[in-house]
Amino acid sequence: MSLRYGILGMLSKWEASGYDIKKEFDEYMSIFWHSHLSQIYPELNKLEKDELISSKLVKQVGKPDKKVYSITDKGRKELMNWLLTPPETLKMKDTFLMQTFFMDNIPAEEVLLKLRMYKKERQQRLEQIKIIMQDRLNSIKERNVMKSRILMSSAVLKRGIEQEMYYLKWCDETIELVEKCKFLWAKEEAARIEHINSQSENKEIQSTASATYTEVEEIFLKYFAGLVEEEK
Amino acid sequence: MSLRYGILGMLSKWEASGYDIKKEFDEYMSIFWHSHLSQIYPELNKLEKDELISSKLVKQVGKPDKKVYSITDKGRKELMNWLLTPPETLKMKDTFLMQTFFMDNIPAEEVLLKLRMYKKERQQRLEQIKIIMQDRLNSIKERNVMKSRILMSSAVLKRGIEQEMYYLKWCDETIELVEKCKFLWAKEEAARIEHINSQSENKEIQSTASATYTEVEEIFLKYFAGLVEEEK
DNA sequence: TCAACCATGTAATAAGTTACATGATTAT
């Protein structure tokens, strides 16, 4: 349902074609939403049928013609109505974090490799979004205008940048954690091999399979510093 | 596709029923994923048909019987394979941020109301997740064990807490920003009314419709402090 | 010349959500 309002909101700012809207979803709006063209085009047709938007054909030179949509009064009312409605719960689908959650199943070196690769991905994304922000801030300064619209979209932009910044920071801290604790994988692997070689005394072996918390307490507390309330 | 591996990964840690898995998705795993029972049950059947997991019926007293699933060797191999695979791109669907992006369309007081309400929601979620973390950390300390499994799930937990903490901080800062800048809404509203009353000189009116950047520069720079690189 | 961009769509499939169905137990 929200895609509908994402498009409607977008058209409350500027007139745009389906293609334009997709670009906005990929750039600025990618902080909170994403969508495919094959979903946007049918949705635009539905919105037009419901008379929340209207279209006009614009002929272009050197480029294919395009259908430019604008919001109607009815559409504006519908948008305002939705804005006063409680939001749907946040839906996160973070496959990388899911993999991380289960990464004890692969060797420590592979874990480090994955974390470093992902860090690069986040870093690139942060650079992208920082460029968008600099451009925006410069344009506001140059034109010397400030509107509630600019204010609210800037707030969202800030959230987007922070999200990336802190994800990146987490990557760094987690790489450090795994580097300091990779002996855990070696210990567990050794215990597994021992377990195969002598299956008779498996109870004794299981107790040596894991390290004690005391061995990593300092590293662990440093990793969680600032998040845990100190108990007295 | 990832739900499949979420379940498989879950079963690489403990044996569980569909109902148990759902609880884990709602609690610990909610940091990176969510799923309904009506999606989990069919997926479990598929996984069993593919021989990645196996089930046994466990009779219970005072409770309905349950089907407890465990991962097979084939399943463990499939999981490891997936773990070495690049993750799908992060998919965020944040309806609240979407609304925020378009909130210039509703009065400033409504914006503040929405921000304050959402802040409470995030706050409650943070409290929940902090309790989960405290329980986890205490149990590790008590039992005095440390395994790579605990390490990796703790890393994910940290990310979850940070996410909530910084979202909450953003709510606070954005509430402050809107409070300081709510005169923008009043100004734009006044200009709109003037525009209706005298449609002849609309060009002149549009120039007074928005405030200048200079009027809010100090507030704006404070809001973005730490995110923007200073230009010399 | 080959990829990328502009531009709009449909069709098939996959994934996710809500509603329906059943039924026992436990806590308020």
Add this chain to the structure above:
DNA sequence: ATAATCATGTAACTTATTACATGGTTGA
């Protein structure tokens, strides 16, 4: 009494993704 928890599923529907289809222009 009534709601919540435990437990497993199916059916209908909505949403999202990938593949297919078309075709001109621009830049490397």
